[in-house]
Amino acid sequence: MNRKNSIFAVACTGIALLLFFIVIMYNHPQTRGRVSLEKQLNTIIANHAVDQIKSLSQNEQTYQFMARLSPTIQCKRTSDIQGMNRDSQYYYVTTLDDRKVDVYVRKGDWKVTGIHLQ
Numbered sequence: 001m002n003r004k005n006s007i008f009a010v011a012c013t014g015i016a017l018l019l020f021f022i023v024i025m026y027n028h029p030q031t032r033g034r035v036s037l038e039k040q041l042n043t044i045i046a047n048h049a050v051d052q053i054k055s056l057s058q059n060e061q062t063y064q065f066m067a068r069l070s071p072t073i074q075c076k077r078t079s080d081i082q083g084m085n086r087d088s089q090y091y092y093v094t095t096l097d098d099r100k101v102d103v104y105v106r107k108g109d110w111k112v113t114g115i116h117l118q
Contacts, residue, residue, distance in 0.1 A: 032110055033092060034079075036105060036112075037092055038075040041075050041094070041103065045073055046072075048067075056112060056115045070097075073096055076094070079092050090106075102114075102115070102118060
């Protein structure tokens with residue numbers, strides 16, 4: 001094997017390992033849940049999906065806050081997993097319009113199941 005082929009083999013191996021680690025990290029609950037909840041909440045807010053906001057809000061105060069958000073507001077500073085409840089839902093904290101919001105995400109399908117304004 002000549003030098004050019006050796007360099008090519010090492011480069012291909014490095015790229016394969018990098019892609020492997022990217023896939024593993026994306027599917028890790030810390031990353032997957034955070035990405036999923038941000039995408040879902042940002043879409044709900046941008047579409048001003050009042051029915052979804054109503055069904056996800058855990059109380060009237062949360063509903064009123066979420067319903068009044070500008071469609072341009074996006075999740076910021078979403079935490080890592082803060083815990084899990086008895087219903088196998090991960091608990092995260094994110095910031096919307098400078099207010100902290102608790103977000104519950106179902107393990108497995110990564111759907112947001114509840115929102116609670118702190």
